[in-house]
Amino acid sequence: MTEGEMADTGHAMQPGPLSVVSTATDGIRVLTLAGEIDRDTGQTLREALDASGIPRPRIVVNLSRVTFIDSTGINIFIAAHRSLTGAGGWIRLAAPTEAVLRTLQIVGVDTVIDCHETLHQALSN
Template identity: 80%
Template sequence: MAESEMADTGQAAQPARLSVVSAATDGIRVLTLAGEIDLDTGQALRQALDASGTPRPRIVVDLSRVTFMDSTGINILIAAHRTLTAAGGWIRLAAPTEAVMRLLQIVGVDAVIDCRETFHQALSD
């Protein structure tokens, strides 16, 4: 292989990042996620789900742009569900991708946390 054709191996590939955008609609916090939820990115989700000091917190998590989720994400969502329920609130998962929904079903999260097919369904009672 000629020197000009050699691949650059000096830099490791950057891990996929997680984007978390928070907004509010009718007293409901809406978190729109994009990217991967794993050990490297989980803290951003954990912080976004923190509803300390909020009476009866209600959160919708839009998963439509999440490409991957491991056990870190599952644990964060279950912990948030417990905390929000104990505070008289709730969490709903909206529009999970096929791969994410399959994971939620395999581990039984869909039986614990309300999962809705669309974002609009998650906002309605």
């Protein structure tokens, strides 16, 4: 696989208003989310971010199609950050919509988890 090429890992979950498509590029799991992240969809996100048993897990979350995030999503991202960094890996958030970025900034998530304007930037850094 050439650099920047994505391989579909065949995971697509759609249990309601949040869909998650998981792909991989250069050993980085890329989760592309669409819809709302809230109490009703939190478990879907939690499961998608689970990297148990993976050494030095690296995950980029593409938020370009997420229309809403509440405290449930914020807490899930913080927990994932702690878990992934504890395992020697990392998580990056990419391309948040204006509304989602505003929420991330208000609660300070953007100072804890690397946030990038584009998916390309998140994959490149």
